[in-house]
Amino acid sequence: xxxxxxKTRAGxxxxxxxxxxxxxFQILSxxxxxxxxxxxxxxxxxxxxxxxxxxxxxxxxxxxxxxxxAGFMSVGAFSGVVAxxxxxxxxxxxxxxxxxxxxVGALIATFAGILIGIPVLRLRGDYLAIVTLAxxxxxxxxxxxxxxxxxxRGLHFSLKDEPSxxxxxxxxxxxxxxxxxxxxxxxxxxxxxxxxxxLVLFYIQNFVNSRPGRAVAxxxxxxxxxxxxxxxxxxxxLIAFATSAAMAGSAGALYALNYSxxxxxxxDFNTSILVLVxxxxxxxxxxxxxIIAAAVLTVLPELLREFRDYRMLVYAIVLILxxxxxxxxxxxxxxxxxxxxxxxxxxxxxV
Amino acid sequence: xxxxxxxxxxxxxxxxxxxxxxxxxxxxxxxxxFAHGDVIMIGGYMAFCSTSYLGWPVIPSVLFSIFVCTILGxxxxxxxxxxxxxxxxxxxxxxxxxxxxxxQNAALLIWSSNPKAFPNMVDLPNLxxxxxxxxxxxxxxxxASIIIMIALTFxxxxxxxxxxxxxxxxxxxxxxxxxxxxxxxxxxxxxxGSGLAAIAGVLLCSAYPTxxxxxxxxxxxxxxxxxxxxGIGSIPGAMLGGILLGIIEIFAKAYISTQLSDAxxxxxxxxxxxxxxxxxxxxxxAEKV
Numbered sequence: 001x002x003x004x005x006x007k008t009r010a011g012x013x014x015x016x017x018x019x020x021x022x023x024x025f026q027i028l029s030x031x032x033x034x035x036x037x038x039x040x041x042x043x044x045x046x047x048x049x050x051x052x053x054x055x056x057x058x059x060x061x062x063x064x065x066x067x068x069x070a071g072f073m074s075v076g077a078f079s080g081v082v083a084x085x086x087x088x089x090x091x092x093x094x095x096x097x098x099x100x101x102x103x104v105g106a107l108i109a110t111f112a113g114i115l116i117g118i119p120v121l122r123l124r125g126d127y128l129a130i131v132t133l134a135x136x137x138x139x140x141x142x143x144x145x146x147x148x149x150x151x152x153r154g155l156h157f158s159l160k161d162e163p164s165x166x167x168x169x170x171x172x173x174x175x176x177x178x179x180x181x182x183x184x185x186x187x188x189x190x191x192x193x194x195x196x197x198x199l200v201l202f203y204i205q206n207f208v209n210s211r212p213g214r215a216v217a218x219x220x221x222x223x224x225x226x227x228x229x230x231x232x233x234x235x236x237x238l239i240a241f242a243t244s245a246a247m248a249g250s251a252g253a254l255y256a257l258n259y260s261x262x263x264x265x266x267x268d269f270n271t272s273i274l275v276l277v278x279x280x281x282x283x284x285x286x287x288x289x290x291i292i293a294a295a296v297l298t299v300l301p302e303l304l305r306e307f308r309d310y311r312m313l314v315y316a317i318v319l320i321l322x323x324x325x326x327x328x329x330x331x332x333x334x335x336x337x338x339x340x341x342x343x344x345x346x347x348x349x350x351v
Numbered sequence: 352x353x354x355x356x357x358x359x360x361x362x363x364x365x366x367x368x369x370x371x372x373x374x375x376x377x378x379x380x381x382x383x384x385f386a387h388g389d390v391i392m393i394g395g396y397m398a399f400c401s402t403s404y405l406g407w408p409v410i411p412s413v414l415f416s417i418f419v420c421t422i423l424g425x426x427x428x429x430x431x432x433x434x435x436x437x438x439x440x441x442x443x444x445x446x447x448x449x450x451x452x453x454x455q456n457a458a459l460l461i462w463s464s465n466p467k468a469f470p471n472m473v474d475l476p477n478l479x480x481x482x483x484x485x486x487x488x489x490x491x492x493x494x495a496s497i498i499i500m501i502a503l504t505f506x507x508x509x510x511x512x513x514x515x516x517x518x519x520x521x522x523x524x525x526x527x528x529x530x531x532x533x534x535x536x537x538x539x540x541x542x543x544g545s546g547l548a549a550i551a552g553v554l555l556c557s558a559y560p561t562x563x564x565x566x567x568x569x570x571x572x573x574x575x576x577x578x579x580x581x582g583i584g585s586i587p588g589a590m591l592g593g594i595l596l597g598i599i600e601i602f603a604k605a606y607i608s609t610q611l612s613d614a615x616x617x618x619x620x621x622x623x624x625x626x627x628x629x630x631x632x633x634x635x636x637a638e639k640v
Contacts, residue, residue: 065441119625126383130579131624133572134617141614159611269572273448280445309460316452320431323446327438 011205014288015198021295022194037302045298046193047073047255052278052294053200053287054247059276060285061208062240063220064121065129067272068136072245073252074143074267075112076105080253081181081262085174086150088185098187101257102196102250109249112139113242121237136272143264148175180263181256188258196254197291200247204287207243216240281322353483355605356598361489361558363597364496368551369574370581370589371503372544378520378584379540382440385447386427388571389454390545394420394552395469395562396462402470409472417549424545425538432541433534458564469560472553492554499547500590507586516540520584573600576620582633591631596620 025042028034051073058066083104084097091097116135123131147158151171158164162176175181207213215236218226227233256262278297282289300318304311325331369391376384397419401412431450435443475487507513518526519536527533555570556562573596581592596616603615623631 059441065444119621123624123628126377126583127579127624127628127630129383130576131621134576134620137572138614138617141611141617145608145610269568277445277448280441284441312452312456313460316449316456319449320446320453323442323449324431324434327435327442 007209014201017291018194018197018201041299041302042190043188043193043258044255045295046197047251048275048278048298049197049291049294050200050251051248051275052282052290053204054244054251055275056279056285056287056290057204057240057244059279062216062237066132067129068132069248069275070267070271071136071139072109072112072248073255074139074264076109076249076252077256077262077267078143078175078181079108080105081184081256082148082174084185084187084257086155094187098192098257101187102253105253106246106250110242110246113245114238117238117241121234121241133269136269140264140268144178146175147173147177149173178263180261182261184257184260184262186258186260188254193254196250201287212236212239277319354485355601357485357489359598359601360594361492362601363594364492365551365555366574366577366597367590367593368496368499368547369570370578370593371586372547373575373578374583374586374589375540376544379516379537380432382432382443383447386450386454387544387548388567389451390420390424390548391552391555391570392458392564392567393423393454394549395556395566396458398553399467399469399562413553416553417546420549421542421546424541428538428541455564462564464564467562469556469562472557488557492558495550495554503586512539573616576617579630580620580623582630585632588630588632
């Protein structure tokens with residue numbers, strides 16, 4: 001048998017983790033051992049994992065700090081909801097409709113990504129970060145005023161209010177400004193969420209080792225040297241940015257179609273930051289770290305429920321402490337030696 | 352029209368004061384201090400507590416609020432940012448976000464999420480010129496910001512400490528070789544920035560008298576935008592950016608759309624950055640090859 005390279009093996013371990021995660025939760029829920037609060041968290045966990053993976057593509061592999069990733073999630077969420085609601089009569093099959101909604105979410109988010117990427121990627125460093133933040137806020141603000149309705153003549157859009165949609169009798173409002181989308185049919189399933197994670201993971205892991213992926217990494221490591229080698233910088237940065245937006249869009253659609261109502265305020269600056277925290281705590285550029293951090297940190301506030309009012313405070317302290325400890329050489333070498341000692345002891349006992 | 356302009360300048364002055372804090376800290380520590388907005392909120396609560404619960408008069412309670420925020424700023428710098436001075440900028444950013452969460456949630460526990468009605472700090476009659484009425488809060492805000500700007504300009508250009516500050520922001524290593532205590536200077540910058548945040552908090556809450564644990568978040572982001580708008584790291588840039596941002600916001604609210612005003616503000620920022628990638632008064636950086 002041909003020996004697998006280290007990278008390929010690491011990739012297969014990642015798929016394995018996701019599949020094992022899926023099987024464990026399937027067994028738990030089949031035997032009724034899964035708490036209802038955790039059960040409700042499963043699909044959000046999936047979409048946050050996809051968000052973290054997609055942001056890792058921008059922050060880790062392309063090396064650009066983006067503070068507006070929730071904006072793409074929002075675009076995907078609402079376009080997915082509109083697609084699902086307007087196809088309700090045409091496509092009766094729920095799974096098929098979900099897949100179409102995910103695709104539409106990804107497609108519209110890609111457009112948004114390209115549109116935003118062209119001006120944004122000319123900037124560098126902190127200026128790029130602030131512009132992505134600004135775009136995230138603009139998207140939230142516009143969606144907060146967006147009204148979409150459907151009747152026999154098709155879709156209607158308005159930025160003012162509901163009556164200005166001029167719906168025919170029998171028409172339905174899908175998005176109503178700050179109220180968001182009401183009465184969404186819940187389509188998302190855990191299975192589709194897992195499949196989507198595997199797809200995204202498959203794409204990113206192969207992208208990293210592809211020609212464009214290596215070009216993106218070269219640009220990150222030294223933009224000027226890459227440019228001198230004839231790599232078109234803007235093109236490859238845009239590819240990474242738009243792909244990441246597409247993934248975030250499908251994550252948003254998956255997220256929104258899990259709830260009966262979704263408001264635009266959900267996808268604000270804090271959500272962007274939350275996803276960035278997953279990426280940084282998981283290790284920048286480390287996909288497995290992103291997956292684990294996203295899953296653990298989504299569940300953590302639920303687990304801290306005993307602390308009740310203190311849980312977000314504890315969360316903040318944990319966040320600060322983790323950053324302080326992981327960036328302190330003395331503390332890290334202490335932890336490493338402790339882990340080594342524990343490992344030796346464990347091995348001795350096993351013998 | 353004139354009253355819109357005055358309101359815009361007044362709001363812009365508050366943004367400018369907050370933006371000064373951002374820009375000074377960025378200039379010296381090269382970090383985006385996301386917790387700055389929450390220091391504003393703490394400043395507002397301190398002034399609220401000392402006037403409403405302790406019944407202090409206006410001036411001592413403002414001074415008290417400045418004092419608490421100054422200490423808080425130095426404490427945050429000492430505990431959270433100083434150990435990370437050599438770490439990557441992303442790690443510092445996440446820590447700043449952690450501090451911001453911490454302050455917001457601590458405020459939530461202490462004062463609950465119910466909005467508090469901020470007492471009227473400026474008990475003066477409104478100014479009436481012809482048929483234009485200008486609120487006293489707006490006048491006080493503008494005067495306070497002018498005083499702060501003059502004092503800060505004097506401080507950074509004439510005093511020894513101010514010169515040390517500029518030296519550290521330009522080149523840390525060289526400043527240290529010249530005998531400047533870099534750590535003390537950075538700590539002082541945080542103290543000044545946080546003290547300014549307290550003043551901004553009191554002025555902001557006087558103009559918009561509802562106080563919540565999230566009060567500081569949005570003005571924080573906008574002031575940060577203002578700092579970038581004017582060219583981050585530049586003190587006159589922060590003043591100019593803040594005032595322009597305030598005027599744009601008020602005019603967008605008045606003439607275009609109330610709901611879309613934030614989107615318009617951010618859109619203007621993006622256009623400016625595309626035309627002038629380092630902000631209005633930002634320094635052009637030569638690229639090393």
